[in-house]
Amino acid sequence: MAEACEGMSWVDKLKRYNDKHTVDKPKPTESEQEEEDEQLLGEYYIKFKNATDTDKYKLIPKFYSKPPADDEILQQKLREDARATFLQRRTTELMDNEELQKLWLLLEENPTPPDIGEDPMISFVDFQKIGEEVADKCKSYFTAGVFSKLLNNDPYGRISISQLFSYVMRKVWLQQTRIGLSLFDIQGLGYLKEVDLENYILELIPTLPQLKCLEESFYSFYVCTAVRKFFFFLDPMRTGKIKIQDVLACGFLDDLLELRDEDLSKDAQENNWFSAPSALRVYGQYLSLDTDHNGMLSRQELARYGTGTLTRVFVDRVFQECLTYDGEVDYKTYLDFVLAMENRKEPQALQYLYRLIDIKGQGYIDGFTLKYFFRAIQDQMKVHGHEAVKFEDVKDEIFDMVKPSDPYRITLQDLLNSGQGETVISILIDLNGFWTYENREVLLAEAQDVNTN
Template identity: 60%
Template structure:
């Protein structure tokens, strides 16, 4: 009994607490959703007013946030348009003056060479971080942006003395300067001032670029329009897959097309390089000749029937249909098995071809092949030729025989 009497107050306290909690829970349950929302809004309003009052005491408010949106002037706002164009021109001129000129680049090379760090390994001059910083102080304000620690770290490889190649660093600087120069040059043709070029903008850029490319000196002026068209289509085919009619300047700089185009500034460009360069005069003339040969009715456009004669006339109907679905046309201007029957060859099993293609590509999803799968596999050209051209398919199917014949021919030459 004594134990029971001692424990009774504790039990009464626990019971009272339990009852209170049940009462609170019951009271909360009786509140409607609207009441809960009202309570939340009251609390929010209370704290927001207190916060705003504190901001006002410090003379701060939302009005202190700087303006970040400016609408483009309308077509009839001539004065605003002119003001915008002039301000952009001044901005681009200022950016251009910030770039290293030829004299400053030569001075940078001289300083780097003067501060190279021994010992000399091979023929490549090297520089350590201490001398790197010393060149930074002597090279001038324009150069300081290139002498960051992270740039040195990126160029640091396996040198046992912790040095980087002077030539690699200088090439990095040259590349950055070239990119900024080209960015500014392209921006001059950006009529909208929004960081992209429309088709007409890019046409104007390339047309005015032609006289500065010695490798195009032989082109007749009457051929300029076709050349510009083929060059621009190369950019838009790859850089505007959604057919928006515009390309980001950033994307133009990131791809290699502009490098190929500006390679034509080299007066001593080899014949092999010209043949492999899409923008060279021989390449443009070759495309033009093929186009004229296909255009049987001489109306300046290719119909589906005319395009089907391309090469050896073995393009599949499915491929041609897809081309005309995707590309701009005017008035209407497994397929491999059909082509094989048409040319008297024994058709192959679709399942066999499908299995071979999947084995080549090794896609992430075993049930489909994406564009990224093709790119990653490095087999995109082979797969495309198998699916769209009978000759490409035949070459792939008989690759072992062809290799064996080549080896036999080589052996005969060796014997002779």
């Protein structure tokens, strides 16, 4: 008996025990089940009504059980196997490729006339008829709610067949992806830690043709590069975890899975953070900055980032606020820095940079803070022989751009509301950014002349 149980999962062992110790009895009919439920509900109501106030809370059914502790091995294993069984069942409930092909053929063969344009259309009546013919897995997509979502100014009240099929495909893909991500959610709490997402992306790499050029020795750096984008934008409070539903909703997975396209254009690859050229570019820049080849970046090395015109005080703030190791930053910290610098219009990037600018940690920027950072810009201008610019003029321009609720303080929310956050930050931390702002009219005129010619 013991030998027969070896190799069985905990769920199978429990099922086997349950089958052995359960007496077979006929399954109740639907009416009998309803009658039993009503009786139990009535008994519960009477018991709850007669209980004292202090005891009533004890009668409330338990609806939450905390996850098992690290030392509760049996409970953990049971939970893992139960989740795996649940996710496997959910997978079988999804439409497969053959069923999707059958759906497309059925839609293609039943368009609703008249033919207007190249895209076949379908009316609500024909939509309902097809809904009766499709497999059970597909019936949830043939509802009035789905039809109304896809309705778009057709004079005959029809919807596009291709849009309907794309909608179904998108839903199936989201469900498949959610199940795939959930397999890496070890605790089953609906979120992923960094190591969970790293394992997911590592297993995904061999399935993406656009990444076949990557050497296996680079996989760890690629995974780190990819994961940092998810956590930088989806975990701005640095909790160390992100919700699976946020991963599905953000669109980053679309960019990542775009790499399945073997014919992806060069421009699309360059604009995709997750592509091989992009990951190699970022890592190559890191190696180029690391002049002493110790795998870390010092203040002097990071100051060479971009055009090499970042101010000393700004670089110092990076090292004061970000995680360092013996006074130097590692690749992961560098990735956060790059994501902030390359996405200055995004709220998460502005939040990162604002924290560096707010030298007093007071939650707002005042005239003193602006002068502290702009003095470094003035020093750089002297070194490069540029004409001096008065601080008071720059300060007035910044406050005019932002229009804060308090005329003497600029909060992060003020910066976000103004839509000028990228410009303000660039003026304060980068000589090249300030020069571009100062000469914006000349640069615009030159660009117009180029376009005209």
